[in-house]
Each structure stands twice: as C-alpha cells, then as structure tokens.
Amino acid sequence: MHITDATPAPRLAAxxxxxxxxxxxxxxIIRDPRGPAGGQxxxxxxxxxxxxxxxxxDLRTVLVTHYGQDLHGLLLEEHLQANGVQVVNGGSAATSTALAxxxxxxxxxxxxxxxxxxxGASLPALAAVKGSTHVHTGSIATVLPPGEQATLALVEAAREHATTSFDPNCRPAISPDAAAARRQAEVFVAASDIVKASDEDLRWLYPDRAPEESLQAWLELGPAVVALTRGASGPVILSGNGRVEMAAEPIRVSDTVGAGDxxxxxxxxxxxxxxxxxAEGRRQLQTLTLDQLHAVASYANRAAAITxxxxGANPPWSAELGELS
Structure with missing residues (x-):
C-alpha cells in the first residue's frame, strides 16, 4: 500500500x-502526425x-487510483502533487499506458x-469515500477486472452520506463486449445522482437509438441530472424539471484530449x-431550476472549450474559467 498526501487545493466557498x-x-503517449516523429x-x-x-x-480532491513505482508512476505522482490532489494508491503493478x-x-x-x-488500499479507500461530500467514478475502473467490483462497492458505500457521479467514457479497446459494458454502465447509472456521457459513448452502448433517447432512459433509472456532450454540437442536460441545450463555445481546437473530463x-x-x-445537497440537486442547469452547463462547457x-488534457484553473453565471 502506498499513500501520498499532497497539499490540498483551497476550499470552495460553497x-x-x-x-x-x-x-x-x-x-x-501522444503521437501527432502534425508534429515531430515519436511521441510525448x-x-x-x-x-x-x-x-x-x-x-x-478549487475542490479539495482525493484520487483513489493505481500506478506503479516506476518512471511513469513518478510522472503521475509529480503531476498530482503539483495540482494539489491527495492520492490513495492501491496497486503495485507497472503503471498503465495509453497510446493516443x-x-x-x-x-x-x-x-x-x-x-x-x-x-492494496482497501481501508484507506473506504475511509476516503466515507469522508467525502461527493464521489465520482467512471471509464476503465468501472469495467475492468479485478478492480471494477471494488469500484462499485466504494460508490455504494458512499451513497448514504455523499452524492455520486459516473461517466462511462467507454473504451471499446479495453472492454469490446458492448452488451457487457452496457449492463455494467446501467448498474453505475442507477447508483449515481449525476451522470455524464458523450454521444460516442451512447451510440456504442445503444446503437439502435439516438443518444438523447438513451440519455432520457438513463434519467429514468434514478439520477437527478444527466448530461450529454456532443463535441462541436454542444451539451444537453436533462433533469426532472426539463431540458437544457447550448452550442459549443467558439474556439480554435488544438485537440480534444481530456475535453469530456x-x-x-x-x-x-x-x-x-x-x-x-x-447528502444535504441532494434535495437541491433534485430540484434545480432550468436557469441553474443552464448556468452549470455553461460553466462545464467553457471548461471543455478551454481544454x-x-x-493535451490541460484543464482550466478557476481564474481562467470565471464564475458560475
């Protein structure tokens, strides 16, 4: 078990x-045909x-994760520390890699x-979620054995005292069985208060219907808020109170890595x-007005645009993003 305590980020006024x-x-490891040979x-x-x-x-953030004690792991650890993320590291295998x-x-x-x-960090991970106001998960951690069941158990353990969110961020190269990925996604959707997916995710999971139909079906599984990102077409957010849609921010795209995150x-x-x-905010989440949903969608939309x-995955700082409006 390896635990790293980095300096926490400042607290939100909220x-x-x-x-x-x-x-x-x-x-x-990013290879760009428009740039030098090799990868960064x-x-x-x-x-x-x-x-x-x-x-x-400005959210105080803990990441329950896995990386190895190798050069790639050192790169990750330095990055997380530099951004004020506290880490609970539960694995000892070599650091995972993705070639983009x-x-x-x-x-x-x-x-x-x-x-x-x-x-390797079951107890610290459980302590982290039990000490949290909100717990988020998604992507490979929710579908890949042997850790996917531990991920679900932590989310379920959080439900009594925290809100939860989920982003499937599907990776067919990792979990090519769409039917199995769909079943697993629906388990996490039902355990979540907030869900976000891309149109690509939903087309792969549900090829026989439009992404927004699938988003509506997910809303009916229990979340208070579900969001759909559609690249250049902009996001859609649904709740029990209605629907919000907006265009993407007009920017010059460098790349889309990390935009959904x-x-x-x-x-x-x-x-x-x-x-x-x-837990104390769940009622507020369930009764957000359309104006409030629009403000949140606009805020998240700006974050994606800046990225x-x-x-690369270089998200904005609070000073760049400005206030919720």
Whole structure:
C-alpha cells in the first residue's frame, strides 16, 4: 500500500466537502502526425483528469487510483502533487499506458496497456469515500477486472452520506463486449445522482437509438441530472424539471484530449457552487431550476472549450474559467 498526501487545493466557498474520484491513472503517449516523429508522455486517465480538473477549480480532491513505482508512476505522482490532489494508491503493478494517435482534426484514437486493481488500499479507500461530500467514478475502473467490483462497492458505500457521479467514457479497446459494458454502465447509472456521457459513448452502448433517447432512459433509472456532450454540437442536460441545450463555445481546437473530463470536473464544481452536492445537497440537486442547469452547463462547457484550445488534457484553473453565471 502506498499513500501520498499532497497539499490540498483551497476550499470552495460553497462548502468544505471533499471530492473523491475513483479510477485509473495512466500515462498518455501522444503521437501527432502534425508534429515531430515519436511521441510525448503526459499524465492521463479519465478519472485522473477529472481529479486534476476539479482541484484546479478549487475542490479539495482525493484520487483513489493505481500506478506503479516506476518512471511513469513518478510522472503521475509529480503531476498530482503539483495540482494539489491527495492520492490513495492501491496497486503495485507497472503503471498503465495509453497510446493516443491524433488525426488531422485533433481527435484521438487510443490503444491501451492497462491494469486496474486497488486491493492494496482497501481501508484507506473506504475511509476516503466515507469522508467525502461527493464521489465520482467512471471509464476503465468501472469495467475492468479485478478492480471494477471494488469500484462499485466504494460508490455504494458512499451513497448514504455523499452524492455520486459516473461517466462511462467507454473504451471499446479495453472492454469490446458492448452488451457487457452496457449492463455494467446501467448498474453505475442507477447508483449515481449525476451522470455524464458523450454521444460516442451512447451510440456504442445503444446503437439502435439516438443518444438523447438513451440519455432520457438513463434519467429514468434514478439520477437527478444527466448530461450529454456532443463535441462541436454542444451539451444537453436533462433533469426532472426539463431540458437544457447550448452550442459549443467558439474556439480554435488544438485537440480534444481530456475535453469530456474537463466538462465533468466543471459540472461537479458548478453543482458544488450551487450547494447541490452531498447528502444535504441532494434535495437541491433534485430540484434545480432550468436557469441553474443552464448556468452549470455553461460553466462545464467553457471548461471543455478551454481544454480543447490547448494541447493535451490541460484543464482550466478557476481564474481562467470565471464564475458560475
């Protein structure tokens, strides 16, 4: 078991709760045909990106994850420390890697060498979620054995005293069985208060219906808020009170790496600013007005746009993003 305590990020004025993110950390090796030959190594993994994005938006953040004691693991540890993310590291295998090859439009295609196991830190991980106001998970950590059941157990343990969120961030190269991934996603949707997915996720999981139909079906499984990101078409958010849609921010795209994770971090941060997280905030989350949903969607939309405007998963800081409005 290896635990690293980095300096926590400042607290949000909206409350002093802790966000715990559960999921993979890995090193992205990015190959860009528009740049020099070879690849550059960068910290990555959807949950790690969400944790860093949330910490940059002033949420005190813990990441329950796995990486090895190797050069790639050192890169991840330094990155998390530099961004004020506290780490509970539950694994000892080599650090996972993802090879991202960028196309002419900046979109990324991935190949993976992944391990997901957090059994080496079961008790610290449980303590982290029990001490949290909000718990988020998603992506590989929710589908890849042997750690996916531990991820679900931690989310379920959090439900009594925390709000929870989920982003499937599907990786067919890791979990090619769409039917199994769909069943697993629906388990996490039903255990979550907030869910975000991309149109690509929902087209892969439910090829026989439109993404927004699938989003509506997920809302009926129990979450209070469900969000759909659609790249250049902008996001849609649904709740029991209605629907919000907006165009994407007009920016020059460098690449799309980490854009959805920045949206997720912005969504969590925006809801925290509204006092809509935690057991005490769940009623507020369930009764958000359309104006409030629009403000949160706009905030998250700006976060994603800023990330797209620069290379790699480099989410905005609170001073760049501005206030919820």
């Amino acid at each position: 409350g002093d709760g802790v966000l715990t993110v559960i999921g993979e950390s890995l090193v992205d 190594a960068h910290p990555g993994g959807s949950p790690l990106n969400v944790a860093v994005g949330a910490a940059r938006l 090859t960028l196309g002419p439009d900046g979109a990324a295609e991935y190949g993976f060498s992944i391990t997901w196991a957090i059994s 920045s949206f997720m971090a912005g969504l969590i941060s925006g809801l925290a600013k509204l006092g809509a997280l935690g 797209c405007s620069r290379k």
